[in-house]
Amino acid sequence: NQPHKKVKTNETPLEFTVLATHNFARASIMRLPHGEVLTPVYMPVGTKGAMKGVTYSEMDDLGCKLLLANTYHLAYKPGGNLLEKVGGLHNFVNWKHNILTDSGGFQMVSLSQLSEVTEEGVTFESPYDKSTMHLRPEDSIHTQNQIGADIIMALDDVVRTTTVGPRMQEASERTTRWLDRDIAAHKRKHDQNLFPIVQGGIDPKLREQSLNDLIQREANGYAIGGLAGGEDKVDFWKTVAQCTATLPVNKPRYLMGVGYPVDVVVCSCLGVDMFDCVFSTRTARFGTAFTDNGFLKLKNKEAANVFEPIQKGCQCQACKSYTQSYIHYLIAREEVACHLISVHNLNYLIQLMLNLRQSIIDGKLIEFINEFLKKWFKNEG
Ligand code: PRF
Numbered sequence: 001n002q003p004h005k006k007v008k009t010n011e012t013p014l015e016f017t018v019l020a021t022h023n024f025a026r027a028s029i030m031r032l033p034h035g036e037v038l039t040p041v042y043m044p045v046g047t048k049g050a051m052k053g054v055t056y057s058e059m060d061d062l063g064c065k066l067l068l069a070n071t072y073h074l075a076y077k078p079g080g081n082l083l084e085k086v087g088g089l090h091n092f093v094n095w096k097h098n099i100l101t102d103s104g105g106f107q108m109v110s111l112s113q114l115s116e117v118t119e120e121g122v123t124f125e126s127p128y129d130k131s132t133m134h135l136r137p138e139d140s141i142h143t144q145n146q147i148g149a150d151i152i153m154a155l156d157d158v159v160r161t162t163t164v165g166p167r168m169q170e171a172s173e174r175t176t177r178w179l180d181r182d183i184a185a186h187k188r189k190h191d192q193n194l195f196p197i198v199q200g201g202i203d204p205k206l207r208e209q210s211l212n213d214l215i216q217r218e219a220n221g222y223a224i225g226g227l228a229g230g231e232d233k234v235d236f237w238k239t240v241a242q243c244t245a246t247l248p249v250n251k252p253r254y255l256m257g258v259g260y261p262v263d264v265v266v267c268s269c270l271g272v273d274m275f276d277c278v279f280s281t282r283t284a285r286f287g288t289a290f291t292d293n294g295f296l297k298l299k300n301k302e303a304a305n306v307f308e309p310i311q312k313g314c315q316c317q318a319c320k321s322y323t324q325s326y327i328h329y330l331i332a333r334e335e336v337a338c339h340l341i342s343v344h345n346l347n348y349l350i351q352l353m354l355n356l357r358q359s360i361i362d363g364k365l366i367e368f369i370n371e372f373l374k375k376w377f378k379n380e381g
């Protein structure tokens with residue numbers, strides 16, 4: 001297992017080149033220490049240093065160039081020290097392309113009622129063994145430096161999107177104060193990009209304050225956090241639009257936790273460049289596949305009589321080799337069914353982004369959107 005060579009040696013670990021635009025939508029190339037990423041991009045989530053049900057070599061075959069992992073899970077096991085000793089997560093899992101790590105706070109807060117947030121940081125009781133973990137901005141960045149991802153995330157104070165009043169304001173302002181501690185603690189500025197996370201819920205004034213504060217800190221890219229948490233769709237879109245309209249045009253924008261096909265298409269049109277979500281693989285484990293005509297529930301008995309692939313023309317392993325009927329039969333019996341549907345869903349999203357991106361380059365985004373929406377909502381009349 002050779003250590004992976006970094007392909008970029010310039011002093012800045014991120015170069016972002018916009019190739020074409022259509023209104024707010026952009027087709028770009030993001031150059032990172034482990035190679036180029038074409039954006040808009042969907043990033044599959046391998047929470048614990050592994051994809052659920054999909055190997056890294058399969059991710060490579062799907063053309064994935066940027067994967068997501070979580071600091072909290074990796075800090076718990078195998079731990080930052082071990083990962084540092086083997087030369088980082090890339091080496092540990094033998095992944096030669098890019099990795100992004102989330103900072104951990106969001107997972108701690110969303111995974112448990114047993115977490116407490118103070119100005120110092122997040123304290124959390126592990127659901128695994130009841131041990132307590134303290135995660136201050138300094139700890140999150142230290143662990144992320146040890147993990148060695150190409151993009152690392154600021155520790156943010158995340159509250160429910162629908163929270164209003166002083167607690168939302170406190171969370172948003174604390175996120176900025178923690179960012180300054182993150183920046184001070186960050187020891188690998190030459191080869192790891194620290195992305196701040198815009199907070200402020202769905203309140204335009206708080207978002208504006210957060211945007212202004214973070215933009216002043218001049219990062220290589222920015223994330224939009226605190227959304228996709230049960231807020232109204234219109235509030236969601238308005239907030240994304242406000243953020244993309246204000247963030248610098250020459251830097252990548254990452255919308256956290258969004259990966260529903262219609263949402264990634266709409267938000268790409270609003271100027272988002274990066275997405276991540278566990279939805280594609282989670283829904284696959286419940287037997288649901290993404291198709292051009294919307295969701296396909298392979299558990300339904302109708303599938304037993306369909307002797308065609310999940311999606312005609314799809315080049316994934318599942319569609320090239322198997323019928324819906326066979327996958328329907330497998331679901332009740334074998335783990336591999338979830339695996340096949342996961343591979344298909346990941347391939348679907350990766351290809352969706354590539355097609356959308358190409359349509360921006362070809363000046364055909366409108367046609368692409370018309371076609372996508374017409375097919376996606378076909379079954380709903
Ligand atoms: N912050 C962090 N990770 C996240 C989010 C966030 O706001 C979201 C959005 N709900 C998903 N993942 N650090």
Ligand code: ZN
Nearest residue numbers: 314316319344
């Ligand atoms: Zn497929």
